[in-house]
Amino acid sequence: MNADWPELSDLLLDTDLDTLARKPVSRGAVRAVLRRHGMRTAERILDGIPGGEVLDAATVDGILVRAHCELQRLSYEFRNGQRLLQLLAPMLEVLRAKLPQRPLRIVDIGCGMGFVLRWLAAYGALGDDVELLGCDFNPTLIANAEKLAREEGLRCKFRVANAFTLEQQAHVFLSTGVIHHFRGEALTGFFRSQASVGAAAMLHCDIKASWAAPLGSWIFHQARMREPLARHDGVLSAVRAHPCEVLLSASREGGSPLRFALFDGKPSLLPILRTMNTLVGVRAEFAEPFRERLGPLSARLEPFS
Ligand SMILES: C[S@@+](CC[C@H](N)C(=O)[O-])C[C@H]1O[C@@H](n2cnc3c(N)ncnc32)[C@H](O)[C@@H]1O
Structure with a gap:
C-alpha cells in the first residue's frame, strides 16, 4: 500500500458536484484504476461485488452502509x-x-x-x-x-x-x-x-x-x-x-x-x-x-x- 492509492469507497461512488446526481460507475473503469496501482486486494473486493458491468447503486450503497456502521464502531471506541x-x-x-x-x-x-x-x-x-x-x-x-x-x-x-x-x-x-x-x-x-x-x-x-x-x-x-x-x-x-x-x-x-x-x-x-x-x-x-x-x-x- 502507498499514499497514492485511491480508496475503494471513493471509486465506487461518482457524484456530479453541480447537480449532486449520481453518475453510473463502470466496473471496467474502476478495475483499470486498481490495476494501474497494482491494488490486487481491492480488485478481489471489486470482483466480489455482484452484478454486471455498471455497478448496481443499491448494492454499492449496501456495502457503504455496512462499512459506515463499522466506521461508527471506530468513532465510538x-x-x-x-x-x-x-x-x-x-x-x-x-x-x-x-x-x-x-x-x-x-x-x-x-x-x-x-x-x-x-x-x-x-x-x-x-x-x-x-x-x-x-x-x-x-x-x-x-x-x-x-x-x-x-x-x-x-x-x-x-x-x-x-x-x-x-x-x-x-x-x-x-x-x-x-x-x-x-x-x-x-x-x-x-x-x-x-x-x-x-x-x-x-x-x-x-x-x-x-x-x-x-x-x-x-x-x-x-x-x-x-x-x-x-x-x-x-x-x-x-x-x-x-x-x-x-x-x-x-x-x-x-x-x-x-x-x-x-x-x-x-x-x-x-x-x-x-x-x-x-x-x-x-x-x-x-x-x-x-x-x-x-x-x-x-x-x-x-x-x-
Ligand atoms: C470517509 S467518509 C465520511 C466518514 C464520516 N465523517 C465518519 O466519521 O463516519 C467521507 C464522506 O465525505 C463525503 N464528502 C466529500 N466531500 C464532501 C463535500 N464537499 N460535501 C459533503 N460531503 C462530502 C463523501 O460523500 C463521503 O461519504
Whole structure:
C-alpha cells in the first residue's frame, strides 16, 4: 500500500458536484484504476461485488452502509465525539462572545451516517443557540443518519449537499476521517472553500500520521471490522494520513485569513497513545481567547500561525 492509492469507497461512488446526481460507475473503469496501482486486494473486493458491468447503486450503497456502521464502531471506541467536544465547547464560548449572529451553525463535512453530530446532539449540551447540520453526497448515508437521529429525538439535521455551497453560512466547519480523502491541490481547495464562505473556525479530526498508524489500523480492522471494503480502506486511510507539515502548509495556503494549529500534532514516542490529531483553524482575533478558554488542554495545541 502507498499514499497514492485511491480508496475503494471513493471509486465506487461518482457524484456530479453541480447537480449532486449520481453518475453510473463502470466496473471496467474502476478495475483499470486498481490495476494501474497494482491494488490486487481491492480488485478481489471489486470482483466480489455482484452484478454486471455498471455497478448496481443499491448494492454499492449496501456495502457503504455496512462499512459506515463499522466506521461508527471506530468513532465510538476512539471517542471522536468527546475529542471534538473538548475543542468545540471552548470555541463556541468564544464565538458566542464575539459574533452577533444566531444560531451558530456547525457543519460536518462528509458526515456519513452522522455519528459525531448525533453524539454532540445527545451529549454535547452545546446550547439552544447552536445548530448542527451534517452534509454528505450520499443520499443513502444521509437517510440513515436522519433515521437514527429521528429515532433518538436528536436536535441535528442532515442534508444531501455539498458542504461548501450551502445557502446559509456555516460558522464552524468540522469533519472526522475526511481530510485524507483530499490530496494535493484538492487539499488546499478544501480549506479555501471553507475560508471563502466566511467560516469563523474549523476543526478537522483525522488519523495521525505515524509509523504505527498502518499497523495499529490493521490490528483494529482485523479485530473489529468484517466488511472487506471497510478493512481495505481503513488500513489505507492510515497510510494516506497527512503528515502534520502537509496539513499545516495546505491549510495556511488555502485557509487564509484563518490561523491554524494542530491539536495533538506533536510526535510522540508511543504514537499508539495518540492515534488522531485535529487541525484547528480560527480567525486571528479569536485565536488567543480560544487558547485561554482551552485551559490546561492548550498544552496540546501548538502555536497558531
Ligand atoms: C470517509 S467518509 C465520511 C466518514 C464520516 N465523517 C465518519 O466519521 O463516519 C467521507 C464522506 O465525505 C463525503 N464528502 C466529500 N466531500 C464532501 C463535500 N464537499 N460535501 C459533503 N460531503 C462530502 C463523501 O460523500 C463521503 O461519504
